Amino acid sequence: MAARFGRTRSVALTGLVGTLVDVEAHIGPGLPAFTIGGLPDKAIAQAPDRIKAAASSIEGQWSQIRVTVNLSPASLPKHGTGFDLPIAVAVLVARGALPHMAEGVCHLGEIGLDGSVRPVRGILPSVLAAVRGGIRTVVVPADNSGEARLVEGVTVHAVRSLEDVLTGYAAVASGRPWPTVDVPGAVDVADERGVDLADVVGQHRARLALELAAAGGHHLLLKGPPGAGKTMLAERLVTVLPPLTRDEALEVQAIRSIHGLPGAVRALPTRPPFVAPHHSSSQAALIGGGAPVIRPGEISRAHHGVLFLDEAGEFATSVLQALRQPLESGHVVIGRALSTVEYPAAFQLILATNPCPCGNAVGTGAECRCSTLELRRYAARLTGPLMDRVDIRVAVGRVSRADLGGPPGEPSEVVAGRVARAREVQLARWSEIGQRVNGRVPGPILRQARWRPPRRALAEADHRLDRGALTLRGYDRVLRLAWTLADLAGRTVPGSGDVGAALQMRIETAA
Ligand SMILES: [Zn+2]
Structure with missing residues (x-):
């Protein structure tokens, strides 16, 4: 039997950062085996058991072939069951059961022993990474397809089973569209209403x-x-x-x-x-x-x-x-x-x-x-x-x-309007120091001559600082808050009323 080769793409996540992975499958002569190289974790190392069982129902027995799968870059640790589908696809390409167009497509999904394709975590960051890597088509579990479709610039094919993958590619190869799959229970993100x-x-x-x-x-x-x-x-x-x-x-x-x-x-x-x-x-x-x-x-x-x-x-x-x-x-x-x-x-x-x-x-x-x-x-x-x-x-x-x-x-809604206006003023003021809101501006900057409120506005706060009734950090917090009070009131610089109100807000729970 001549050696045959198939490949496709997937994504490995490290935290939220996705890296495109090449999934390559060789089918060659030799004793029957199914091995996976390229830093797979335990879940990936067990993929052959799931894939062999799933494939037997649709594509004949794989128990008599020698399959070597490689995931690259090899140095990158790879986790989870989401590599089941791309590994199966690479093997199916090598066996000639799937067309070579599957090589440029990114596949994500877990495979059940019965051939079902099950949802996995991290579909959204994975698809985002795939698109950034130049991928234009992804095949994902149907239950994850809504999430994948949140990403712009990519065609999303949803599948419920390995058989859906074969049917889908066969359709596309003969010029028909990939069959759509109903996803019941799709909802808009909850918790957007109710409280006011x-x-x-x-x-x-x-x-x-x-x-x-x-x-x-x-x-x-x-x-x-x-x-x-x-x-x-x-x-x-x-x-x-x-x-x-x-x-x-x-x-x-x-x-x-x-x-x-x-x-x-x-x-x-x-x-x-x-x-x-x-x-x-x-x-x-x-x-x-x-x-x-x-x-x-x-x-x-x-x-x-x-x-x-x-x-x-x-x-x-x-x-x-x-x-x-x-x-x-x-x-x-x-x-x-x-x-x-x-x-x-x-x-x-x-x-x-x-x-x-x-x-x-x-x-x-x-x-x-x-x-x-x-x-x-x-x-x-x-x-x-x-x-x-x-x-x-x-x-x-x-x-x-x-x-x-x-x-x-x-x-x-009314309060949010005032908040939005105050945020615009802050953005204009602090963008040069890389901040957007008063709450993130460091104390030393607030105390610079350029940003310090007028001396008379600060008289009370200065007095407390001198007496030791206010720490320097506490003083900075008062300055930050005074700026926000001024921004909400439409004043260009905090006055003594703003500083006084900020002091009050600190003191009332200090006891
Ligand atoms: Zn008590």
Whole structure:
């Protein structure tokens, strides 16, 4: 028997970064065997069992042939069951069962023993990488096809089985279109509706804090007793933030695609994600981790959106410390002995905390049962470098009966309009230093003569700094917030009222 050769393309993912992979199959004389080279993981090494079983139903027995598959570049580690389909296609090309046009097509998908083609994670970033690599046609599992179609500039063929692949190529080879496959249950991305700031009654300080946080990209601490509506407030921040751009939405959806099977998707999200992990979540779930593939954590699911840590003091200290790097850089690096993966994690942080472990401290009318030691420990959990990044700290009280009788709050749409205008002003001002929002501008720049508000506006803050009542970091936070107050009010530079309000916002929860 003469040696025969077939090849096709696929994509290997390292984090969100995809690399085009050549999948080559040789069929030659010799003892029957099916081997795969080129750094396959355990799942890929088991592909021959699935592929042989699947192929037997459609294309005769493969048990008597000698197949050598090579995945290149060979030095790149390859993971997961998504290589089943391209390996099967390369072998089918080598056997003459598929036309050579399959060589220029990118294939992704897991194969079941019965010949079905099953969905895999990471289709969106894989197809994006394929298109960047010059691929114009992809063949993907039907259940992933909606996700693949979010990418522009590529023809997507959906398949449910290996047989669909043979039928599809046969159709195209004879000049007919690839048969379409129905994908039931395709839905627009959920969670885009439902919540609105108009639902929040009273809470004027907290509403202002949310608007400031949205406008200036400031991290926020909400401190108040249980039942004060901290969660309700936090989940409405995303309703006043600017909508995602197309590139941002692709990144958000790509992370969802790797985090878990996203189900049938047919539209990109427009609202920034809101992610609220429980304080008992593991470090791997929150920050990212796992094996053999390192998956993104909740902080990456919150990329371009909001990460809300309710009862923030209850999170493990190691988790809170692990937030510092992404807050600084906008991404997280997860390393293990043999590999390191980087995921984006540029999120806006909202921390919520009770006033004390029992929740009854000052101002709630109930008696606090916490010991001095408990109170001190509780306060100590939310201090230091993490809190240095939180510009806004606001006390949230329980809603009073007077509030309930009052007019409904402003709807999110109106607030979002002001936020959008304030963001335009900031973009124009800070683009030369590579920033977009006040919340990200470093203190030393804010204190430069060029950006410093007038001396009289800063008199009170300077006085507190001189007395030691305000740290330098606290002073910088006041400057950042004063800029956002001024931007929202349409003032070109913060006045003493803006600085005073910013100081107030810091002090009210300092006790
Ligand atoms: Zn207490």
